[in-house]
Amino acid sequence: MKKTIFSVLTLIALVSMFLVSSCDKFMKVVTVRTLVSTDLSYTSVKLKGEVVSTGGSGEVSERGFYYGTTKNLNNRNAIVVECGPGKKGEFEASITGLLPNMKYYYKAYAKNDEDLDVGELMEFTTFKIDLVTKTEQPTIVSPENITLNGSYINPSRLNIDKVGFEYCANANYIDSDLTFAGSNESPFSKTVQLEDNKTYYYRAFVQMADTTMGILYGETVIFHIGEDNGPTVSTDDATDVDATTAKVFGTISSNYPGEVPEKGFYYGINPDLSNSTRLECGGGKGIYYTRLSNLTPNTTYYYKAYGKYNNGVNSGTNFGEIKSFTTAAAK
Numbered sequence: 316m317k318k319t320i321f322s323v324l325t326l327i328a329l330v331s332m333f334l335v336s337s338c339d340k341f342m343k344v345v346t347v348r349t350l351v352s353t354d355l356s357y358t359s360v361k362l363k364g365e366v367v368s369t370g371g372s373g374e375v376s377e378r379g380f381y382y383g384t385t386k387n388l389n390n391r392n393a394i395v396v397e398c399g400p401g402k403k404g405e406f407e408a409s410i411t412g413l414l415p416n417m418k419y420y421y422k423a424y425a426k427n428d429e430d431l432d433v434g435e436l437m438e439f440t441t442f443k444i445d446l447v448t449k450t451e452q453p454t455i456v457s458p459e460n461i462t463l464n465g466s467y468i469n470p471s472r473l474n475i476d477k478v479g480f481e482y483c484a485n486a487n488y489i490d491s492d493l494t495f496a497g498s499n500e501s502p503f504s505k506t507v508q509l510e511d512n513k514t515y516y517y518r519a520f521v522q523m524a525d526t527t528m529g530i531l532y533g534e535t536v537i538f539h540i541g542e543d544n545g546p547t548v549s550t551d552d553a554t555d556v557d558a559t560t561a562k563v564f565g566t567i568s569s570n571y572p573g574e575v576p577e578k579g580f581y582y583g584i585n586p587d588l589s590n591s592t593r594l595e596c597g598g599g600k601g602i603y604y605t606r607l608s609n610l611t612p613n614t615t616y617y618y619k620a621y622g623k624y625n626n627g628v629n630s631g632t633n634f635g636e637i638k639s640f641t642t643a644a645a646k
Contacts, residue, residue, distance in 0.1 A: 344368065344430050345425050345426060345430040345431065345432045346367040346368040347423050347424060347434045348435070349363075349421070349422045349423040349434030349436070350363035350405065354409070355442070356442060356527040356528075357415045357442045357527055357529060358414070358415060358441060358527070358528065358529030358530075359409065359410060360409075360410050360441070361408070361409050362380045362382065362407060362410060362421050363405060363406070363423075364378065364405070364423025364424075364425075366401060366403050366425050370427050370429075372427060374401055374402045375400060377398075378397075378399065378423070378424070378425045379395060379396050379397040379398045380395075380398075380408055380421050380422065381421065381422055381424060382396065382410065382421035382422075383421075384417065384418065388420055396408045406423075411529070413441050414441065415443055415529075418438060419438065419440070420438045444531065446469045446471070446521065446523075448466075450465055450517065450518045450519040450533035450534050451464035451536075452536060453517070459510070459511050459540065460507070460509075461538070461540065463482065463505050464502060464504045465478065465480060465496075465502065465503055465533060466502035466519070467521050467531075469501070473523065474523070474525065475499050475522070475523060475524060476523060476524045477521075477522040478498075478521050479494050479495035479496050479520060479522075480493070480496075480505055480507075480518065480519055481493050481517065481518055481532070482494070482507070482509075482517035483517075484516070485516065486516050486535065494507055510540065513539070513540050514540075514626070515540065516537055518532050518536065519532070520533070537572055537573055537574065537626060539573060539626040545631050546573075547567075547571075547633070548566070548620050548634055549620065550618065550619045550636050551620075551638075552564065553618070553638070553640040555606075556641075556643065558642050559608065559610045559611075559612060560607060560608045560610060561610065561616070561642065562604055562605070562607075563582070563604060563606075565579075565580060565596075565603055565604070565620025565621075565635055566601065567600040567603070567622045569601050571624065573624050573625055573626030574598070574624065574625045574626070575598055575599060575622050575623065576623055576625060577597070578595075578596050578597065578599070578621065579594050579596045579605070580593070580594050580619065580621070581594075581618065581621060582594070582607060583616065583617060584616060584617070586617055586637070588618075594607075611642065612642050612643060613642060613643070614642050616641070618637070618640075619635050620634070621633065621634045
């Protein structure tokens with residue numbers, strides 16, 4: 316009997332230890348809160364968070380923030396700002412380079428080796444600057460000398476420190492060059508010497524005298540120095556051909572760096588496409604198609620794809636080869 320009581324008490328003690336251990340393990344989780352941001356300006360803000368619990372250890376291995384212009388923030392689609400390891404308490408990060416008059420979303424996070432916690436989503440909107448910067452099309456001076464052009468609209472007559480251009484050979488402006496115009500008046504320009512047979516990306520900027528307003532950029536303009544034959548255009552086989560309709564396909568090479576503002580097809584019953592009909596299919600690159608309708612049964616039609624291109628300096632139209640299909644006989 317005593318042995319049985321001892322066994323029961325031992326079992327109860329083991330179960331209690333397990334429950335206490337499990338409960339203690341469950342309670343030791345990292346907890347973080349997102350706090351209200353401070354020091355908001357035209358292009359900067361200070362994000363704030365608080366580590367409420369370190370998960371039982373002395374500190375978390377990493378703290379930081381996710382932020383961006385979309386509500387669905389995670390470490391794949393947001394900008395991640397790491398604040399390093401830290402103990403329980405508040406932490407912050409100063410963010411610069413934001414766009415004026417833009418709504419941003421953010422949330423704090425904290426983690427250790429086994430646990431990650433993310434705080435609630437919060438938002439802020441940067442101050443509006445009543446000034447618009449525009450990047451204009453460049454001008455050819457000589458085969459390797461290009462004049463970059465820009466302008467701005469400044470109805471509130473805000474004080475401007477400098478105006479100029481940022482340019483480089485990649486769309487991300489990595490290792491870019493800066494050049495300043497000789498005058499701060501709008502429009503403004505600057506002639507630069509660039510390498511031949513190369514594609515460039517550039518944007519105008521206005522640097523404000525009030526440093527809290529930062530630098531206001533115009534949109535990116537792409538241009539090519541040297542000979543440019545435009546994108547490759549191919550005419551692809553027609554499908555779904557019946558008595559009165561057919562689907563025709565074309566392809567604009569997607570690796571062309573310039574713009575393709577218009578693409579489409581010419582089609583008709585003459586092999587050389589004289590007196591043909593043109594159908595526009597919008598702009599852009601890649602594979603595209605359209606359905607031809609109101610065709611004549613038992614008739615051979617000829618067609619070819621086309622694409623208009625513009626790299627900022629040169630423009631033109633390229634064509635694919637002429638192909639044909641024959642509609643089915645009327646039923």
